[in-house]
Amino acid sequence: MATPLSANEFRSVLKQAGLGIVEHGKWRTHNRNSHGNWGPANGVMIHHTGPYSSEKDMVELCRVGYQDLPGPLCHGVIDRSGTVHLVGYGRTNHAGMGDTDVLLAVIAEKTDLPRDNEADTDGNRHFYGFECINTGSQPWPTVQLDAMARSAAAICRAHGWNEHSVIGHKEWQPGKPDPGGIDMDDFRARVARHLKDGGKPKPDPKPKPKPDPKLKPRPTPKYAAYPGRQFFREGRSSPVIAAMAKRLIAEDCDSYDTPPGPVWNDAHRRSYAAYQIKRGHHGADADGIPGPQTWADLRVPHQAGAAEPTPTTPNQEHDSMPQALADVAERTVATYLQSLLGLMAASSTTDMVSLSAWQAAAVSAIPAALSALKSTLGTVLGRPGTASWLPLKRDPATPKH
Known part of the structure; x- marks a missing residue:
């Protein structure tokens, strides 16, 4: 048993749970305290409103009531978007008469409630009440169910209660069907999770940054690039x-x-x-x-x-020019020497030791060396990247193999 929260404390614990709040009229002092006691507080009761023409009209009906049942008809109305509308505080006409055995089980926070087969105890003094907008047969939006569970968990946390201090109207008063379509054991499990995680909704995960359409990913090449x-x-x-x-x-x-x-x-x-x-x-x-x-x-x-x-x-297709020039020199010298030795081999033995013979052969071998030089330079200069290194003109007809 506990002393009820003040109106400001009630609002505060709901706000701390991250719930959206709308305050209607002088809700803090709008109550039925002149017709009975408010407290001690023992639990939280969940209802559905029944048929409605609009959510706005239903919130107003819960605030003012009607001829046979004056308002307020609850402390808060939870609409289908999960917003909590505060319409009254103190004793409100929501629970009515119920079963004493159920009240004792709630006070003891028992896991199994007895069957509600009597209406001998005033529930309006013992329970906080939330009317939740639903005809009784509509599907429940997840956001609304979450707000209902977080509201109940917020009050339980303020009083040091666990989820077994939360019941449905149908578990309290014989013949009541609300909240329709909700298994209260499952609902209490929701409350327990919110008591464990602090009651506040988890923030939405940060969205992944969208790729800049201007920065298109480079496509994977189909063929290997020429490496040089x-x-x-x-x-x-x-x-x-x-x-x-x-x-x-x-x-x-x-x-x-x-x-x-x-x-x-x-x-x-x-x-x-x-x-x-x-x-x-x-x-x-x-x-x-x-x-x-x-x-x-x-x-x-x-x-x-x-x-x-x-x-x-x-322009980077070939080796560096020093290497290219080395190749040219190597081929030219090799051709020259090969030609020279061939000429001397064709001479007589005496000629092989004659200085004049060597000189003549050296001169005769020059055309072959120049031919090799021309061929090698043609190959090198016929490829991009070399013309700028040598003062010779590229042969445009040389193919790029």
């Missing part, structure tokens, strides 16, 4: 190379003696050279080192999850 000539070095290991080999085999350009792997080797180079020839390239343009055009034609699949090399721009 410098990528294809002896011993280089990459899933891109293994994927390239599969495409070469599919193109019937298979120079592999064993199943190809991800490590670049001469078998890869020979197979790619076969593909370059298939695509119409010859000579230095079919050297087995992938170029941007044939790479694009081969359509090597993008390797998801593999650390692919950074794609090159056209």
Whole structure:
């Protein structure tokens, strides 16, 4: 048993529970205290209103009552949106006469209520009452059920009661059906949860930020980007190379003696050279080192999850120019020496030790070296990224293999 809360305390505990409150008229002093006692307070009673023309009219009816039953008819009206309308405070005409055994069970907070088969005790003095707008057969909105349970839990918390201090009108007075469509054991379980979590509604989760439509995600490429000539070095290991080999085999350009792997080797180079020839390239343009055009034609699949090399721009397609020039010099010198030795081998033994013979051979070997130089420079300068390094003109007819 407990002394009833003051009107201000009543309003305060409902607000603290996070409930929306609407105050009607002089609700704090609107009551039936002149017709009986208010208190001691022992519990909370839940009702449904019955048929109504509008929620607004029903709230007003609960405030003023009618000829046979003057208002207020409860302390608070809970509408279908979950808002609590305060219409009176003190003794109100909501519970009527009920069963003493039920009152004793509520006071003891028993889990099992006795059957209400008598109407011998004044419930209006012992119970807080909430009328909940519902015809008795309508579905209950979740937001309304939640407000009903939080309202009951707020009062129980203020008095130190548990959920078994909450009953339905149908558990109190014989013949009453309200609240219709609600299992009161389930409802008390709702109250218990709110007593446990503090009664306030959980805040809505923060919405995930919407992606900026201007910042479209970059699509996953379908084919592997051309990595540049410098990528294809002896011993280089990459899933891109293994994927390239599969495409070469599919193109019937298979120079592999064993199943190809991800490590670049001469078998890869020979197979790619076969593909370059298939695509119409010859000579230095079919050297087995992938170029941007044939790479694009081969359509090597993008390797998801593999650390692919950074794609090159056209001006980054080849090795650095110092390396390119080293290649030119190496080929030129090798050709020159090969030609020189060939000339001397064709000479007599005495000529082999003659200074003049060597000088003549050296001069005769120059055309072959220049031819090699021209061919090698044509290959290098025929590709983007080299013309700016050498004071020579690109041959626009040189294909990009």
